[in-house]
Amino acid sequence: MDSPALEISQLSIKFKSNNQKEITAVENVSLNINSNEFVSIIGPSGCGKSTLLRAAAGLERPQFGKIRVDGHIVTHPGADRGMVFQTYTLFPWLTTYENILFSLKKSPLSTPEKEALVNHYIQMIGLEGFENAYPNQLSGGMRQRVAIARALVYQPKILLMDEPFGALDAQTRMSMQELLLDVWDQQRLAVLFVTHDVEEAVILSDRIYVMSNRPGRIKTMIDVELPRPRGLIDLESSPAFLSYKRNLLDLIRQESNFYQKIPLSEKIA
Amino acid sequence: MDQILSVKEKESSESASYRLLDLRSDIPSRIYWSAGGLFFIFIFILWLFLTSLKIVSPLFLPGPEAVWDEFLRQLHEGILLQDASASLYRIMLGWIISTIIAVPIGILMGNFKLFEGMLEPFIDLIRYMPAVAFVPLTILWAGVGNSQKILILFIGTFFQEVLMIMDNVKSVPRELIEVSSTFGLSRFEILRDVILRYAMPGIWDTFRITLGWAWTYLVVAELVAASSGLGYRIMKAQRFLQTESIILGILMIGLMGLITDMIFKFTYRKLFRWLDGKG
Ligand SMILES: Nc1ncnc2c1ncn2[C@@H]1O[C@H](COP(=O)(O)OP(=O)(O)OP(=O)(O)O)[C@@H](O)[C@H]1O
Numbered sequence: 062m063d064s065p066a067l068e069i070s071q072l073s074i075k076f077k078s079n080n081q082k083e084i085t086a087v088e089n090v091s092l093n094i095n096s097n098e099f100v101s102i103i104g105p106s107g108c109g110k111s112t113l114l115r116a117a118a119g120l121e122r123p124q125f126g127k128i129r130v131d132g133h134i135v136t137h138p139g140a141d142r143g144m145v146f147q148t149y150t151l152f153p154w155l156t157t158y159e160n161i162l163f164s165l166k167k168s169p170l171s172t173p174e175k176e177a178l179v180n181h182y183i184q185m186i187g188l189e190g191f192e193n194a195y196p197n198q199l200s201g202g203m204r205q206r207v208a209i210a211r212a213l214v215y216q217p218k219i220l221l222m223d224e225p226f227g228a229l230d231a232q233t234r235m236s237m238q239e240l241l242l243d244v245w246d247q248q249r250l251a252v253l254f255v256t257h258d259v260e261e262a263v264i265l266s267d268r269i270y271v272m273s274n275r276p277g278r279i280k281t282m283i284d285v286e287l288p289r290p291r292g293l294i295d296l297e298s299s300p301a302f303l304s305y306k307r308n309l310l311d312l313i314r315q316e317s318n319f320y321q322k323i324p325l326s327e328k329i330a
Numbered sequence: 331m332d333q334i335l336s337v338k339e340k341e342s343s344e345s346a347s348y349r350l351l352d353l354r355s356d357i358p359s360r361i362y363w364s365a366g367g368l369f370f371i372f373i374f375i376l377w378l379f380l381t382s383l384k385i386v387s388p389l390f391l392p393g394p395e396a397v398w399d400e401f402l403r404q405l406h407e408g409i410l411l412q413d414a415s416a417s418l419y420r421i422m423l424g425w426i427i428s429t430i431i432a433v434p435i436g437i438l439m440g441n442f443k444l445f446e447g448m449l450e451p452f453i454d455l456i457r458y459m460p461a462v463a464f465v466p467l468t469i470l471w472a473g474v475g476n477s478q479k480i481l482i483l484f485i486g487t488f489f490q491e492v493l494m495i496m497d498n499v500k501s502v503p504r505e506l507i508e509v510s511s512t513f514g515l516s517r518f519e520i521l522r523d524v525i526l527r528y529a530m531p532g533i534w535d536t537f538r539i540t541l542g543w544a545w546t547y548l549v550v551a552e553l554v555a556a557s558s559g560l561g562y563r564i565m566k567a568q569r570f571l572q573t574e575s576i577i578l579g580i581l582m583i584g585l586m587g588l589i590t591d592m593i594f595k596f597t598y599r600k601l602f603r604w605l606d607g608k609g
């Protein structure tokens with residue numbers, strides 16, 4: 062049997078805060094993502110979602126545990142993983158076209174092949190006509206679409222997304238979710254998607270990991286057995302969707318209550 | 331109907347006058363530049379007024395016509411061109427040497443904590459020392475020739491410039507560097523293609539500002555043992571109470587500083603069009 066696209070085992074990550082106190086951001090987290098699988102992580106703010114994702118990208122060093130991509134242990138960032146951040150990370154001096162082309166710098170493809178690929182992705186994200194626009198001429202949603210294309214164009218094994226639609230308004234967010242499902246339909250790969258929006262997690266995912274409050278552990282895992290392709294309008298009013306949503310909201314709410322029980326002094330520290 | 335129209339007219343004229351003093355809002359460039367020009371004219375008229383009505387003595391402030399005459403005299407005798415080119419040469423050389431060293435060191439300090447930790451305390455210490463205080467030392471080290479003047483300009487510029495370039499380099503958002511590393515780029519490639527590209531407009535602005543500072547150190551640089559230069563001319567004129575020559579020198583330094591400043595501003599707009607989204 063194939064090894065999973067991403068395999069995290071017994072991962073723990075600690076940070077030293079300013080006053081030398083140790084903060085455990087992620088504690089003993091194990092999870093697997095198979096190739097072609099869309100998996101989300103939800104959890105309250107500060108529970109270590111970003112830290113976990115960054116570790117998978119090779120941007121944080123774990124104190125304990127292993128991360129494997131396609132069976133290989135992760136030590137550095139690399140082109141087998143694509144990453145989309147919540148903040149806008151396009152290169153402001155490059156146009157849409159050049160931004161996407163930039164991530165192919167290390168690719169062995171020939172120039173015409175690269176150009177064809179970039180054009181294909183521009184079409185896929187619906188930004189024909191904006192090839193020569195600079196990032197500050199694009200809306201927030203458009204920028205994230207370019208960021209997604211830029212992370213997919215070099216054909217990573219797994220796409221890591223950290224609240225990529227968090228800064229967008231509700232309307233744009235929804236069309237971005239549709240676009241992402243569309244894109245994912247065309248290029249099946251493993252996706253690890255961090256969000257704290259329960260609906261978003263249900264709409265997109267095959268499976269959802271719920272994280273507990275700090276120190277971040279995996280609290281539960283939920284299989285989302287909703288048929289694909291998913292049309293957002295129909296989906297959001299279906300009883301199955303609503304029951305998933307309700308179930309998850311309950312789980313999250315328990316975590317938020319727990320948060321309020323922490324004495325104030327400890328929160329500040 | 332008429333009423334509605336007039337209300338609308340009123341609104342639009344009101345909003346136009348409002349816009350002039352709106353917080354941070356753009357105004358027509360015509361108005362922007364005229365305001366600057368008018369202010370110059372205002373200062374000039376004030377100068378003319380104060381001197382022609384003999385409100386201040388010409389010993390302290392000679393009138394524009396006296397300064398103009400001095401300008402023509404120096405121009406005809408060839409002193410002016412000689413002074414200006416001597417000063418420009420020293421400024422450019424001092425600044426270029428400073429820049430050639432400051433850029434790599436600033437980049438190292440901005441990217442590697444090791445270099446920041448090693449060099450910043452030392453540079454912080456020196457940059458608060460007044461350049462004038464170095465004049466005797468520089469004479470001991472470099473004699474009384476051009477190199478001493480250039481050394482003073484270097485000292486006045488370099489230590490500030492390094493720190494500014496370090497800050498320019500640090501202004502690159504961490505995520506931009508991180509996302510580049512996920513494309514498989516090496517550290518050197520990220521440094522060259524991402525960090526420096528992003529920091530370039532800021533560095534260019536640092537060039538502009540530090541060159542401006544070099545001009546302000548000119549008089550200090552030409553304080554001792556000079557025989558030409560705008561700063562030297564000013565110091566000499568002071569001994570003979572030739573106030574118009576002092577003012578002419580000051581104006582020349584200001585003007586040449588302004589020109590170099592404008593060259594950098596102009597090239598900035600040409601080089602970094604992506605900043606306002608025009609390819
Ligand atoms: N570089 C760092 N240094 C010190 N502490 C850190 C660092 N990065 C994260 N932390 C701490 O680790 C914990 C988890 O942070 P993380 O950013 O992973 O949370 P999150 O779940 O992504 O939160 P959010 O939903 O608000 O984005 C937080 O308490 C945070 O303060």
Ligand SMILES: [Mg+2]
Nearest residue numbers: 110111112223
């Ligand atoms: Mg986060």
